[in-house]
Amino acid sequence: MKANNSIFKAFRVEEVDSAFKTSIKDMAVSPLNEDEIRVKVHYSSLNYKDALSVSGNKGVTRHFPHTPGIDAVGIIEESSSDAWQIGDQVIVTSYDLGMNTDGGFAEYITVPAHWAVKLPETLTMKDAMIYGTAGLTAGMSVLRLTQLVKPDDGKVVVSGATGGVGALSVAILNTLGYTVVAITGKESESDFLKAQGASEILLRNDIENFEKKPLLKPLFAGGIDTVGGVILENIIKATQPMGAVTSCGNVASPKLDLTVFPFILRGVTLIGIDSQNYPMNYRTEVWNYLASDWKISQLEDTATEITLEQVDEKIQLMLKGQLKGRTVIKITE
Structure with missing residues (x-):
């Protein structure tokens, strides 16, 4: 035809x-x-x-x-x-x-x-594109993070939180009962982020200026990073023992300047997210979650x-x- x-x-x-x-x-x-x-x-x-x-x-x-x-x-x-x-x-x-x-x-x-x-039958076409690659990437990140970090473990942090992946990650994690810290360079968007489900706002300049130490005071049970660079470095260094951080972007920088101490002294896990070539069975699983248990109100x-x-x-x-x-x-x- x-x-x-x-x-x-x-x-x-x-x-x-x-x-x-x-x-x-x-x-x-x-x-x-x-x-x-x-x-x-x-x-x-x-x-x-x-x-x-x-x-x-x-x-x-x-x-x-x-x-x-x-x-x-x-x-x-x-x-x-x-x-x-x-x-x-x-x-x-x-x-x-x-x-x-x-x-x-x-x-x-x-x-x-x-x-x-x-x-999915419970998802409209418009809803599917509100999610889009950003939602799929957020969903992949949430899927991997929630395998290692539970809501009772502590706060989770999301960088680039006013962007597509970040905003949707905040909203999905909030839907699942997590306490979410949103990192943004736009202080004026605090109300927007709180409406998505962020309980706390951390300004980008503040996290970029954390102390330059191999390890920092544990602040987060885990995180979803969308930007890379110094922000990802400091999220990893401030993640508590046995925590996990996902990485899906490099808009800030593709480089990391880290020691291995967060990994060998705290057992932190860094998880890469490749949304472009993600296996189809996992794609289907994430889309079905986005249409049901994870659907953002x-x-x-x-x-x-x-x-x-x-x-x-x-x-x-x-x-x-x-x-x-x-x-x-x-x-x-």
């Missing part, structure tokens, strides 16, 4: 005289290869990788013109795979979507069938809905660090 429309709209990035320009263009669908699906996209969402792609970052996207969008949810309109049928509702995130494969900022995506996850409060025409404006704000929470893009009805 062919998709209903042979022409569709997409947010395109083009390289012109070493500059990167964006526009909404008409695109033509192409025939499916073996084991591919074509999805009519209903919602996408905005992520930092999308902003980097739009900016022409060759570490994210090597070739232009290109359609960004590492998240998409919609309905399958064409399938060459036995795993999926026409009409199935699916989520597609990470892998190569929106990086070097045209992504979710378009009315249609064409992707390998094994990239798709069935949309105030989920829509974390998100702003926009159209394709507003994407460029929001990306510029994201690059300036002026966005909070999640930005969802409504593509089609």
